[in-house]
Amino acid sequence: MAWCGLDFGTSNSTLGLADGNAARLAPLEGGAVTLPSALFFDAETDDPVFGRQAIATYIEGNDGRLMRSLKSVLGSDLMDQETRLHGRKIHFQDAIGLLLGHIKLLGEDAASHKLDSVVQGRPVHFVDDDEAADAKAQATLEDILRQTGFRHVSFQYEPIAAALHYESTLEREELAVIADIGGGTSDFSVVRLGPARAKRPDRSADILANDGVRVGGTDLDRLASLASIMPELGYGHTVRNDGLKAPVSLYHDFASWAKINFLYVHSVLASVRQMKRTARNPIPFERMETALEERLGHWLALQAESAKIALSEVEDTRIDLGRIEPGLGVWLDRAQLGRVIEASMTKIGDVIERCVKAAGVAPEKIDSLVMTGGSALLPMVRDALSSRLPAARLVDADHFGAIGLGLALEARRRYA
Ligand SMILES: Nc1ncnc2c1ncn2[C@@H]1O[C@H](COP(=O)(O)OP(=O)(O)OP(=O)(O)O)[C@@H](O)[C@H]1O
């Protein structure tokens, strides 16, 4: 018998399985234990494809719709909207259900039995400063999970799940801050951990505070794109002799994973064509026209994301825009990225500080700052967090697996 924990992430998902001995992650795509939270709906067939295969199918240029960042739609107005594809309507709720149903089946293959109880991870806030919307996001996710066939659904904060997994590696007691910097949100928990505490049935006294904010890697992708790619497509350019600029919202939406598909409608294309006619320099708008006609929005977002990830390792990187126009490319360097994401870094720094304060402990008393989530690999993120807790030891948890594993441990505790 195995108990399961589901980490449905904005960018990547995992499914953890815990039996009497240990926790492991189910293979979700080939040998990989992570599945990009992506679906591709082919224009011709009704069956979606998932994960890396979804992204690859889109990149190959097949006619259809790629959907990513679905989790960020939970609790927002977009949830009630639909994407149209050749007369067919695709609802976010159904898309999430297909993705989670797919993951559940793969988990059942790995466990060799049906899974009917799940601990689903959740950010501390799906939505900032709006409790009703936040509750709605969780309720919607619970509905979707029940529709996929789970009979028992409960939730745990993502950073607490990561803490539980990290704790299973500890030999002595620690006061830790767990920082989970993912694709959609940054989440923090201040917790007392240790081998003896791990055995306690109720951990509520060890959880001193939780906090979070809706800032994540997908926001950094948008900021990177607006600083480098979108100006080549007309962002910031004038469209009329009187100095009127191209609408900012068009470019913000085109650089936001969850909104791209909504721009593939005739009215948007028509307005870009109009801008091309009236602008002194029509070239950037011609490129925007191509990007819309050829549905290159997700490709551009992927280019921005790849550049951001590359800048975790190198000082500068060239973003290839050759699918928009042969030979076109732009450079982005780490200092420039640092400047455009600075306000976001201040935000996550402020929230970790607020969380430690709410825990009622002095920052110097924190033993370790445990980093998880893909965005915690970015040097600017690490600096933003460690500068608020300079005395803490920096520890890297499994950046993409710790939460799924911790949720499985929690599922065993709750359901066994
Ligand atoms: N080396 C890297 N440097 C910077 N960012 C990275 C790196 N590797 C991955 N990322 C970013 O990490 C994010 C994905 O992280 P992760 O899989 O932890 O998120 P998630 O769990 O799907 O999101 P969330 O928990 O917020 O719902 C993406 O935005 C991705 O671009």
Ligand SMILES: [Mg+2]
């Ligand atoms: Mg996550």
